[in-house]
Amino acid sequence: xxxxxxxxxxRKINMDQIITSYCRIRDNEVxxxxxxxxxxxxxxxxxxxxxSVYIQEQIIYPKFYKMxxxxxxxxLATELVLKxxxxxxxxxxxxxxxxxNSSSSLDTDIAHNxxxxxxxxxxxxxxxxxxxxxxxxxxxxxxxxxxxxxxxxLISEAFNGKMLFCxxxxxxxNERVDACLCGWVEVLGNKYNAMVxxxxxxxxxxxxxxxxxxxxxxxENLNLIMTRN
Amino acid sequence: MEELIEKLKxxxxxxxxxxxxxxDDINPDSPLFGEGLGLDSIDALELIVLLEKNYGIKIExxxxxxxxxxxxxxxxxxxxxxxK
Numbered sequence: 486x487x488x489x490x491x492x493x494x495x496r497k498i499n500m501d502q503i504i505t506s507y508c509r510i511r512d513n514e515v516x517x518x519x520x521x522x523x524x525x526x527x528x529x530x531x532x533x534x535x536x537s538v539y540i541q542e543q544i545i546y547p548k549f550y551k552m553x554x555x556x557x558x559x560x561l562a563t564e565l566v567l568k569x570x571x572x573x574x575x576x577x578x579x580x581x582x583x584x585x586n587s588s589s590s591l592d593t594d595i596a597h598n599x600x601x602x603x604x605x606x607x608x609x610x611x612x613x614x615x616x617x618x619x620x621x622x623x624x625x626x627x628x629x630x631x632x633x634x635x636x637x638x639l640i641s642e643a644f645n646g647k648m649l650f651c652x653x654x655x656x657x658x659n660e661r662v663d664a665c666l667c668g669w670v671e672v673l674g675n676k677y678n679a680m681v682x683x684x685x686x687x688x689x690x691x692x693x694x695x696x697x698x699x700x701x702x703x704x705e706n707l708n709l710i711m712t713r714n
Numbered sequence: 715m716e717e718l719i720e721k722l723k724x725x726x727x728x729x730x731x732x733x734x735x736x737x738d739d740i741n742p743d744s745p746l747f748g749e750g751l752g753l754d755s756i757d758a759l760e761l762i763v764l765l766e767k768n769y770g771i772k773i774e775x776x777x778x779x780x781x782x783x784x785x786x787x788x789x790x791x792x793x794x795x796x797x798k
Contacts, residue, residue, distance in 0.1 A: 536733075547732075547734055547752070550731045550732065550733040550734065551730070551731045608763050608766065608767045609763075610760065610763060611756050611759035611760055611763065612730070612731070612756050612757070612759075612760050615756055
């Protein structure tokens with residue numbers, strides 16, 4: 486079969502893009518570039534985890550408190566990724582964001598439903614309602630980091646490294662992006678799991694976070710980051 | 715009036731999720747929008763809901779909002795005048 490007829494993820498071993506920084510948040514712990522930066526055994530509420538990490542990392546962004554949980558989670562993960570690897574030298578339109586999860590915005594949809602289910606006490610909250618779409622988290626990230634490139638929020642039953650890789654790879658192949666944040670931001674009730682990675686073209690003199698060896702951007706490494714303890 | 719102002723400060727902080735602000739940080743005469751607390755248009759809608767939910771006051775003319783929500787004190791004055 487002619488090489489050009491194969492899908493891009495088979496056609497080439499992608500040697501051009503690397504994961505230069507990543508963050509994983511789950512089970513009361515936060516890992517950034519292989520380093521455990523936060524762990525609290527006793528926290529039972531997800532909201533407390535988010536607030537504790539926000540305070541510990543001395544992030545100053547008052548709008549954080551107004552976000553819904555999925556936006557807080559995606560925002561925090563991205564914040565920690567870009568704290569270690571600053572987006573430098575990119576046009577705002579050349580940075581993309583591709584996120585995914587399985588529950589869409591259901592967590593916030595339920596919160597919204599709570600405000601409208603009782604007809605005798607019908608007070609829908611505007612600030613809850615505006616978050617009843619999963620891609621709002623991307624909007625929050627783009628506003629914070631002045632990103633104006635391609636973005637999409639994908640829904641799949643479980644984390645799908647192949648789907649994520651293929652989508653981001655196509656953006657790079659078609660030169661729609663020079664850098665891309667990608668990952669998984671899942672929240673439903675007290676269950677949460679997030680992974681956000683920064684993918685960049687592998688340029689000479691590419692700066693990387695201290696002590697972190699960049700990973701080749703491929704399906705295996707996306708899966709590795711998701712399952713790493 | 716002062717009691718209502720203190721109550722309103724707490725309610726506004728809770729309703730608008732202003733977790734990094736204490737009631738004492740809010741000057742009752744400072745503008746709520748723009749410089750003051752830096753509230754936005756969604757916050758304005760939340761304040762309308764707050765008045766209806768907590769005080770049974772429905773703002774019929776949206777144009778009145780600018781005057782009513784100028785500060786905590788103007789909110790308190792409006793509530794005092796219109797509370798059912």
